[in-house]
Amino acid sequence: MKAWLASGNAADMDWMHRRLEERLDPERVLPGVQTVIALGIPYHRPKDEVSPVASYARGRDYHYAHRDRMRALRRLLLELDATIDTYACVDTGVAMEKVWAERAGLGWIGKNGLLITRDFGSWVTLSVMYIDRAVDAFDRPHDFLCGDCVRCLKACPTKAFPAPGVVDARRCLSYQSIENRGVVPVPLRKRFVGRVFGCDTCQDVCPWNHDEIPVGDRRFEPRPLSALSALELADLTQDQFKTLSSGMAVARAQYDGLRRNALLALGGARDQSARAVIERRCEDSSDIVADAARWARTQLHGDAAD
Ligand code: B12
Ligand code: SF4
Ligand code: SF4
Known part of the structure; x- marks a missing residue:
């Protein structure tokens, strides 16, 4: 992350330089954090649906879908134990969502830089929740399944x-x-x-984003x-x-x-x-x-x- 920022890759997204230590270390955001829960919401759209708007953004803002589910999860957790402390992040918070989703076993970070799942390809948006309780001892990243493929790297316009x-x-x-x-x-x-x-090009060409992937939730309809x-x-x-x-x-x-x-x-x-x-x-x-x-x-x- 630090090397990526130092090379200027973040362009003028200055907010990425701010709170960097917190972004890299969940303990600084939620003292006592013991578990990270990662959530992926699928949004695959049919291939024949043509729009100048990228697939993830054609329907209702995905941030709301994540926010609603994270709130519901927090309520459930508090019913179990009212002293549980949590921090939820969708997109603009200080969490490396792809990294945690990979570590949580949801999928792997592909050569296109995106989290790819076996069932829904990379057509998923992500959010994470830190909690200050140990849920289980699982911490095994997903296998890397890009193999020798370089389609996305070649296709980027x-x-x-x-x-x-x-x-x-x-x-x-x-x-x-x-x-x-x-x-x-x-x-x-x-x-x-x-x-x-x-832009969806580096996802459109990915063999893991094939036509058989089920179409995402109705709220993501254009x-x-x-x-x-x-x-x-x-x-x-x-x-x-x-x-x-x-x-x-x-x-x-x-x-x-x-x-x-x-x-x-x-x-x-x-x-x-x-x-x-x-x-x-x-x-x-x-x-x-x-x-x-x-x-x-x-x-x-x-x-x-x-
Ligand atoms: C900044 C940002 C962008 C930037 C930069 C893209 C990038 N790849 O970083 C721009 C504006 C270009 C962008 C574009 C897009 N984005 Co964007 N973006 C983000 C955001 C806000 C931060 C990502 C970030 O920190 N990047 C900086 C680099 C350095 O970090 P990184 O790639 O995440 O992690 C790398 C390293 O840190 C390192 N690493 C490996 N292991 C470990 C372990 C540890 C502990 C650490 C610290 C690091 C590390 O390897 C990682 C992979 O290379 C995230 C939301 C979030 N909070 O995470 C959404 C997010 C990544 N974007 C998303 C989407 C959908 C897109 C687009 C597809 C939108 C579109 N259709 O136009 C494109 C795809 C472009 C692409 N090929 O990546 C989704 C991706 C979902 C998924 N399946 O992966 C996210 C997660 C938003 C969300 N909540 O769903 N995005
Ligand atoms: S294909 Fe499009 S979204 Fe992917 S890296 Fe290239 S310009 Fe960005
Ligand atoms: S196009 Fe190929 S290299 Fe790129 S993310 Fe998909 S499987 Fe990996």
């Missing part, structure tokens, strides 16, 4: 893996489309074609925003965005971020039907939207190398 299992967020389209609040580096822009929020095209997303009003993204992880990209991404996708595809929207967005009050629109316009004219 931006070469974001400096080494197997290591992701350089600066090059990753997931980071660029969700976390980056500024302009997207020019060499990466064309890679937004077909992707407006997140909401209306996920059915929109890049053109429609680029043309959303702020009110429409607010209404449509409410309760979805997509809200994290914010109104300007989502429109920026959509414009890059349209420009990269040289989508001539988007000309009017692109022209209009060139005058947008948001700098990152106007910048993306001007870049997209150069792509339509076919007069740019990038």
Whole structure:
């Protein structure tokens, strides 16, 4: 983790540098911690479901599903013993969720950097709970089942893996489309074609993510925003965005971020039907939207190398 941060792989996600010692050592978060419980919630979507939004984010925000189940678990534990102390984390807390899920036996961290389960592939989101009681003596990581395969490493459109299992967020389209609040580096822009929020390529190609995996819970079924095209997303009003993204992880990209991404996708595809929207967005009050629109316009004219 320290080496990953020192190499700049976290891009501008400064929050990853904060509370680092706590992230690495559960004892600092929950003194007396003895057990880590890892939870995976499957969200596999059918292959023929096409959306510019990554699979995990097409329906209800997964954070709520984890939060609800962690709360229910905490209640059950307190019924058993009212003095039990717990710390639960989904995503933004200070826990290395993949590492603990692997140690708990849920699956292994694949060369694509994600936790892969035998039954649901990597189509699972994760959360963990620390508790200050010993539950059992189990502490055996899952076997590593990638073998000689390197499909994900080869398929990444931006070469974001400096080494197997290591992701350089600066090059990753997931980071660029969700976390980056500024302009997207020019060499990466064309890679937004077909992707407006997140990226699934290093999962789509994984043989463990095959078609027979059961489709995830109904709450992860696509909401209306996920059915929109890049053109429609680029043309959303702020009110429409607010209404449509409410309760979805997509809200994290914010109104300007989502429109920026959509414009890059349209420009990269040289989508001539988007000309009017692109022209209009060139005058947008948001700098990152106007910048993306001007870049997209150069792509339509076919007069740019990038
Ligand atoms: C920061 C972050 C990102 C960043 C960086 C990605 C990365 N690989 O680190 C960005 C924005 C790029 C990103 C993208 C995505 N993310 Co993300 N992300 C996180 C977050 C918040 C922290 C991860 C982290 O600490 N990274 C830093 C590196 C150094 O750590 P690491 O890879 O976790 O662990 C490595 C080392 O620490 C080391 N290690 C091995 N053993 C041990 C033992 C110990 C004790 C320690 C300390 C370390 C260690 O090996 C590990 C593997 O390389 C987690 C949630 C969480 N709190 O864990 C979600 C999380 C990893 N993301 C998730 C998802 C779904 C995604 C995307 C698929 C979203 C999308 N479709 O666009 C992409 C996939 C990109 C990819 N191939 O990884 C899920 C993954 C679920 C799963 N099945 O694994 C998580 C767990 C969120 C969740 N709650 O479900 N993400
Ligand atoms: S999410 Fe996309 S850009 Fe990021 S590592 Fe995977 S394939 Fe590469
Ligand atoms: S594509 Fe191959 S190397 Fe990559 S995570 Fe899946 S099994 Fe492992």
